[in-house]
Amino acid sequence: MLEDAEPPLPRNVWYPIASARHVRKRPRTVQRLGRSVVLWRNGAGELVAHDALCPHRGADLGLGIVIAGELSCPYHGFRFGTDGECTAMPCEPEGKPSRRDLSIRRYEVREHRGLVWLWHGDVAADLPPLPWFEELPETDRHAWDHETVWPLPQLRVMEGMLDMHHVPFAHGRYLRGIGTWLDPYEVKVEGDTVRTFGTLRRHGDGPKRGFRARIDARLPGLLLLRFGARLWAFVACTPVSREATWIFARYFVEVPVVGKLLAALSLGTEFALVQPDDRRMLLSTSPRTPDVRDHKLVRADLGIAQWHKLFSRAVGDKRRDKPATSPASSGTEP
Known part of the structure; x- marks a missing residue:
């Protein structure tokens, strides 16, 4: 050990x-x-x-x-x-x-x-059921997997996974036309899960336009992502050590016949083009082990702030569950 x-x-x-x-x-x-x-x-x-x-x-x-x-x-x-x-x-x-x-x-x-x-955890005769997201498809028939290890602490990886408003900047060369304004943006905490819903749109766009995403984070480091009507993703971020995290991703594309192929293409593109940008940005952040008290969070970081609070309570560290600046819970169009 x-x-x-x-x-x-x-x-x-x-x-x-x-x-x-x-x-x-x-x-x-x-x-x-x-x-x-x-x-x-x-x-x-x-x-x-x-x-x-x-x-x-x-x-x-x-x-x-x-x-x-x-x-x-x-x-x-x-x-x-x-x-x-x-x-x-x-x-x-x-x-x-x-x-x-x-x-x-x-x-x-x-x-x-x-x-x-x-x-x-503790040895017990009756262990709890395995955690899963019931919203995910019932089978993996139209799914594809990918796994990797990043030289980053688990909390830093989870911050990156929950971050919606970096997309038009870190990935703008691949995902053109996505607005920078995260509105509406909702965050709910339900038991061991932080649920986030957001739309990235350009100023002047109506409420029905924009890039919509749902990202749920569940202890100890599981994520459910929904982009559009057909693409679902499950991601597990499990610590290898204090300084590294194993990432397992599974994409589901619920389309008959070609769903698995589309899932493979989507996931391959994600980790070949998009995720290297995230990895590079996260490696550039300091301190290496994240602590929300070291940063000035804004409204668009509320999901990250709530994840830190949930995680800190789970590990018994009450000192780290409050950011230096508490982001507002919601934002509205001026």
Whole structure:
């Protein structure tokens, strides 16, 4: 476990940590939540997750193999069952019982909608349901995925995702004709979710014109985005460490026959052209770890301000839930 890299995290929540299709016959180690986690499948094909470092000499168990439904270390062949107990030490006489201090920590994981979800919190008999946005299409038939890692703290990435009024400036060369005026703009907080609705339009445009968007942010770092009538997006922003974030994006285009192709083209364009601009802008911001007290927020930043407040309460940091300047809750046309 990378203790010095573990970021402040909301507890007792499910985190998406990997694409399930990448966890097949061979184990796979991912860096998430400041830890090294090995994902593998037992003899029945069921998903299993443990700390990735072998307790014997610290080798990465993700480089090992699965033998008879057990995880085998690549360095000395020590084997571990799904419960994390060491079941075999090849260097010792056959039949020698395993030592308790050679067990590895096991994590609760689930598979849902093609993602691996890890429980970060207290052990309980009844865990809460996996978080999801019910508004999303019921299947992934017309969807396409993309994932990447940005060298940025999760909070900074979430700020970028919730920022509507940067679009005509940071992305103006690709998205021409979008106005700079964010009006109307509404922000609502419902439980663990910040819901935002906005329209970017030019001065003089009527209320029915402009670029409309909906962006919802849910703890611990999930986003629902809606652009236009047919394009939906789900985005997960999960900390790798204090200084990096894993981003998983899925686009849905609900069009018969060609929906998946359109989703792939839209998502590919997004991460080839648009998102590099966001990444560059976010990397330029200071301080590296965001703190709303360091900035002078305006009305168009209300969604960001509310996310900081919600996140700070979830991690128990009440000092950071108020910006230096409190943005107005709404704006109207003069």
